[in-house]
Amino acid sequence: MAGRSLSRKWLAALVPAVPYLWLGVFFLVPFLIVLKISLSDTAVAQPPYKPVFDWNDIVGFFSQLDVENFELLVGDDLYLRATLSSVRIAAISTILLLLVGFPIAYGMARAPERHRSLLVALVILPFWTSFLIRIYAWIAILKPEGLLTQTLMGLGLISEPLNILNTETAVYIGIVYAYLPFMVLPLYATLEKMDDTLLEAALDLGSTPWRSFWTITVPLAMPGIIAGSLLCFIPAVGEFVIPDLLGGSETLMIGRQLWSEFFSNRDWPLASAVAILLLIILVMPIVIYRDVEARRLETER
Amino acid sequence: MTRRLSLFNVTSLVFGFAFLYLPILLLVVYSFNASRLVTVWGGFSTQWYGALFRNEALMEAAWVTLRIALLSAGLSTVLGTLAALALTRYGRFLGRTLFTGMIYAPMVMPEVITGLSLLLFFVAIGLDRGFWTVALAHTTLTMCFVTVVVQSRLMTFDRSLEEAAMDLGAPPLRTFFAVTLPLIAPSIVAGFLLAFTLSLDDxxxxxxxxxxxxxxLPIKIYSQVRLGLSPEVNAxxxxxxxxxxxxxIVATVLTKRSAARAQRQSH
Known part of the structure; x- marks a missing residue:
């Protein structure tokens, strides 16, 4: 019996241990390696960096690490411009997502209750279809001889083909399209819980609909606005596929920069340094998010 | 209290869903286009589907993708379910904050960072890149999504059922298989499907x-898209x-049915 309870305890300990170990090996350790390689130098070798870790010469190994790559990143204004432009594109996209997503979430929250779960499912469904394919679909629409130009010319609204593809506008359209569910769902979750009698009371007391929207609806929806904005902003900063397929060569983004350092220039240490830089940019909003979440959970209690 | 949809609400819903669905719909319609010019309609045809199935490189890529998706989704379902159990049933354990952080981080982390860090890891341990490295990388990413899906179910479900089984003398493992697992099964299926599509898509x-x-397949499609639109990729x-x-649709019907059954049983 003692043996059985011991093996049971052992089994119980396995439940957290197995996924913990997995993430430690495949998530945490790789990060430390990125950090280490960002401090290394490029080498014409396999693997293309040095120093390579060696148990027998630990002192020599550490003495060869330096911050050269980071000096290069700070010194070369290409990376500064790419960073600023990523943050700017992600911020503008997030504002556009709020403008597009809010009316949709609001309409969903006001729809009859029996239709709401269907509406939620309809917002989630595109998320399940391939991201790459959804972006690909926009190439056919935005091309100069594409469907948007054809439609607008057919309606007589424009006389010249539109040149949207390979511009920053196309990147905004792509990000708004791909991330819309991430904005709509958190907004809907807060708007759905909102008490309508508050709005009625405001209207009864003579407030205009516009004013009650800003003084009641927006503050009450704030947790959803913040959650949705961060869910869109964070991945948008590091986006690669959308600027690569829809943006032009002048659309600078840090994720794209990392990709080309790695695949075109084969500069692994520099690519790692870009990854660390990107992480540092993203830690800020994540810390803010955690703080807001913690405060929200406290007020709910 | 009845809520009425204003004209503004209806308009924003119609335009919102049109925006979400029109591009996908157009893609499907144009996959039946007879013309080689992707954006000019030349009559109905299924020729690109035929061409697709004769395209050995694409078929080979599809087969590899399917195998990777099945393997990684299977592994990540097991790992994700274990992680969800650890987070909901184990209270505070050593390094719980780190554990939660590692569950959420891969989901918001830009994919370029996750991809690069895993690759550098595989190079450092001397594992040759190929089928297995992609499968392991996908497992790591998708297990976090499975964890969140299963965890949300575990948090809402009635603990008294588990307690009753234990009070009646069922050992923990037996309780898990007889009570917990059947109750969380729909969320495990949903987690598996989510992991599968994420892997298929990455x-x-x-x-x-x-x-x-x-x-x-995504790598293959990406390299073809860079060269220009192709009707085979549409197909x-x-x-x-x-x-x-x-x-x-199948998943929704299954969940609805199991929810209805659970409701009938509780009455």
């Missing part, structure tokens, strides 16, 4: 970790959209 992480003989996309739509 371009960035697969590009970093792939090697000879392990070209996945491949339409098939993928069809599979996913069917999968989601």
């Amino acid at each position: 371009l960035v992480i697969a590009s970093f970790n792939t090697g000879p003989g392990a070209t996945t 491949a996309s339409a098939i993928l959209i069809g599979i996913v739509t069917l999968g989601v």
Whole structure:
């Protein structure tokens, strides 16, 4: 019996241990390696960096690490411009997502209750279809001889083909399209819980609909606005596929920069340094998010 | 209290859903286009589907992708369910904050970072890049999504059922298989499907970790798209959209049924 309870305890300990170990090996350790390689130098070798870790010469190994790559990143204004432009594109996209997503979430929250779960499912469904394919679909629409130009010319609204593809506008359209569910769902979750009698009371007391929207609806929806904005902003900063397929060569983004350092220039240490830089940019909003979440959970209690 | 939809609400819903669905719909429609020019309609034809199935490189890529998706989704379902149990049933354990952080981080982390870090890890331990490295990378990413899906179910369900089984003398393992597992099964299926589609869809992480003989469908599609639109890719996309739509419908029906059954039993 003692043996059985011991093996049971052992089994119980396995439940957290197995996924913990997995993430430690495949998530945490790789990060430390990125950090280490960002401090290394490029080498014409396999693997293309040095120093390579060696148990027998630990002192020599550490003495060869330096911050050269980071000096290069700070010194070369290409990376500064790419960073600023990523943050700017992600911020503008997030504002556009709020403008597009809010009316949709609001309409969903006001729809009859029996239709709401269907509406939620309809917002989630595109998320399940391939991201790459959804972006690909926009190439056919935005091309100069594409469907948007054809439609607008057919309606007589424009006389010249539109040149949207390979511009920053196309990147905004792509990000708004791909991330819309991430904005709509958190907004809907807060708007759905909102008490309508508050709005009625405001209207009864003579407030205009516009004013009650800003003084009641927006503050009450704030947790959803913040959650949705961060869910869109964070991945948008590091986006690669959308600027690569829809943006032009002048659309600078840090994720794209990392990709080309790695695949075109084969500069692994520099690519790692870009990854660390990107992480540092993203830690800020994540810390803010955690703080807001913690405060929200406290007020709910 | 009755809520009425204003004209503004209806308009924003109609435009919102049109925006979400029109591009996908157009892609499916144009996959039946007879013309080689992707954006000019030249009559109805299924020729690109035929061409797609005769395209050996694309078919090979599809087969690799399917195998990777099945393997990684299976592994990540087990790992994700264990992680969800650890987070909901184990209270505070050593390093819980780190554990939660590692669950949420891969989901918001830009894919370029996850892809690069895993690749550097595989190079450092001397594992040759190929089928296995992509599968392991996908497992790591998708297990976090499975954890969140299963965890949300575990948090809402009635603990008294588990307690009753234990009070009646069922050992923990037996309680899990007889009570907990059947109750959380729909969320495990949903987690598996989510992991499967995420793996099927991933371009960035697969590009970093792939090697000879392990070209996945998104990598193949991406390299073709860079050269220009191709009607065969339209056909491949339409098939993928069809599979996913069917999968989601089946999953919804299954969840609805099991929810209805659970309700009947509790009355």
